Amino acid sequence: MCLYGLAHFGERASAAGVQLWIDGPGPRRQNWPGYRLVTGPDGVRRAVAAVETCGEEQQELPESPALVTAGQLVLFPAPPRRWEVLHQRELPVLCYQAEALRREFAQHAARHGWKQKAFHQHQRTLTMVTAWLGLDAPVEEADLWAISRLDTGYSALRLVPFLDERGLLVPDHIRHADPHRAGVARLRQRVPANLLSEVDVWIAVLRGEGRRESRTVPWKTVSGYLGYVVPVLEAWGPSIASLREITADQVQEAVDGIDGASALYALRSLFKALKRERVIFHDPARAIRASRRIVVPRPVPSDRLAGLIDRIPTPVGKVAVALAAIHALGAHAIREALLTDLNRSKGTLGLRDASGKLVRLVYLDEFTLSLIASMLKKRATRWPYSTNPHVLITRVAAHDPADPPMSPYAFQRIFRQLGFSDRQLRIDRILDQARETADPVHLMKVFGISDQTAMYYIAAAHPEKFTAEPIIP
Incomplete structure (x- = not known):
């Protein structure tokens, strides 16, 4: 339950039937152990942790009413803190634990040879977050990045691993999420609603979650496929109700209108997956061919x-x-x-x-x-x-x-x-070596390239050795 209520009810809080209340009308007392009343910026007096929680035998210090209380369970996710409101305000005095952490951070920076500018930027961030929130509870990583965006005088890049090593950090899971997976989610929002269910089947097959066991494709590859397919689906969406209606001519037209080879690979993957899952009856991309540009490597002057x-x-x-x-x-x-x-x-x-x-x-x-x-x-x-x-x-x-x-x-x-x-x-280095020798095996051993890549460079360096094949009647 609420720690303020727990301080008031004591052992009776464990009994059944205790009413949950959130800092509103209810039993209050002025002398709860470990808490004191502080008037906030809105004029409301609230109970916050007393200064004694930071150090022993300290005098009362002007601490923020937003001091985080350790062990308090979260009823619902709180909105992000608006640190710009506190940017120009005078900081509360640091408690003993915060001062000790500040000194430890200075020693850490000196030991690793940080430049003075970088040290001061991170120290300002550490001072601000501990002055307003204290150290009774771990610091939210989202708060550190929010403070670092206030001004060029703040930074959080090296402060995050420093606090994490000491168990004083709550990681920001949104920030550390897979960026390619987030890209797939963004591209998925652009898919027409009538085709979304079929695209979800395709994504599930790529991730190895289809009816039959298959290789799991990385999110980076899935995001790349969607990048080519989504514009095509946006063009098809208004005129069809399902991908079952797509013909080979429509696929050929879509491939000819964009980067042919890459788009064709993605469309083949889409229709092949849908046919395997028995969503469609015919694969219209199976017999499609796309022209591909061959770029001849050029040396650097x-x-x-x-x-x-x-x-x-x-x-x-x-x-x-x-x-x-x-x-x-x-x-x-x-x-x-x-x-x-x-x-x-x-x-x-x-x-x-x-x-x-x-x-x-x-x-x-x-x-x-x-x-x-x-x-x-x-x-x-x-x-x-x-x-x-x-x-x-x-x-x-x-x-x-x-x-x-x-x-x-x-x-x-x-x-x-x-x-x-x-x-x-x-490219310039491999091409230069290819001019010296026409042996593809030598290029494969020296540079660790495949046989096809080796022949590609040999053909670019010695075009006279590769004549056009005669047309067979």
């Missing part, structure tokens, strides 16, 4: 490659560019590379697949090894307490207890300084 490494200011950026431009590694492989798979004495870097299995060894040249050595020396100086196992990390990933790899945004920002992407550098 040599004048733009001159001084490539020197134009990157950070050691992490230099290593990322070297791995892409010299060893033709993809963005995902570079970001996911682990320190335990780096053997500097042998000059190798191991690459793992999604399951964590070691699938390839990359033999590094001396120049790349020297860049990695400089980067690791800088890393040990700047983040000596970081436990992140990845080769490339940023200041955010270095202090995250989840040990994530470098974010895709931070990785791409390195190459935006050069004026082209990591994919262009990778």
Whole structure:
């Protein structure tokens, strides 16, 4: 029951028949143990936790009437707090526990080598949330992010893992939800109402929830499929009542009007799933063909490659560019590379697949090894307490207890300084090697690519070796 009522009724609260009441008319007393009356901004006097709950033998301090009470059950979800109302107001004095946490946070920042600006931004956020809410109950992560949006002088990025490690954080499940799953939910809202039930059947089949057991497709793939299918369904929706009415001509017309190959894959998946679930009787996309553009890889001009490494200011950026431009590694492989798979004495870097299995060894040249050595020396100086196992990390990933790899945004920002992407550098490197040799097996061994990809680059580098096939009568 309400803790205020519990303080009043005492042991009688456990008896049957006690009326539930919410800070309204009812029995009140001025001297409940552990509580005191405080006049709020609206002029109403409310009972809040006394100062003694924060520390022993302290004098009474002006604390906020919004102080959170530990152990109080939630009757219904509370609306988000409006921290902008308190932005310019004078803060209540911190209790003993909050002051101790503030000192611990300062030691944590100094131990990890934070810059003064970043430390002050996070300390302001910590001070504001503990001054108004206290530490009797864990802090809501949503409140930290709401405070960080008030001004550039606040930040919550490194404060979230700090509080989480100490059991003082209530995670924001909405913020940590799968973004691709949320994207599927948004796209689903655009599907015409008369076709929604059939699309839900398709999504269930993709997620392995159909009548027969099947492979579970990731939410990222489901979101990609819906991105191509939803515009087509929006065009079909007003003129049909069900996807059973769709003909092969309508599918061909839809494929010809947009990115043919990708849209056709998605539509084939849709109608194949519906037929398997016996929602439709005929698959109109089965015999459809789509034209596909073949893009010939082009090299990067040599004048733009001159001084490539020197134009990157950070050691992490230099290593990322070297791995892409010299060893033709993809963005995902570079970001996911682990320190335990780096053997500097042998000059190798191991690459793992999604399951964590070691699938390839990359033999590094001396120049790349020297860049990695400089980067690791800088890393040990700047983040000596970081436990992140990845080769490339940023200041955010270095202090995250989840040990994530470098974010895709931070990785791409390195190459935006050069004026082209990591994919262009990778293509240029493989194409340059293909000019030196017309052996696809050599490209497969050096760069870890498939036979079809190797032949694709050989054909681009030596077009004279690939003549058009004669037309068979």
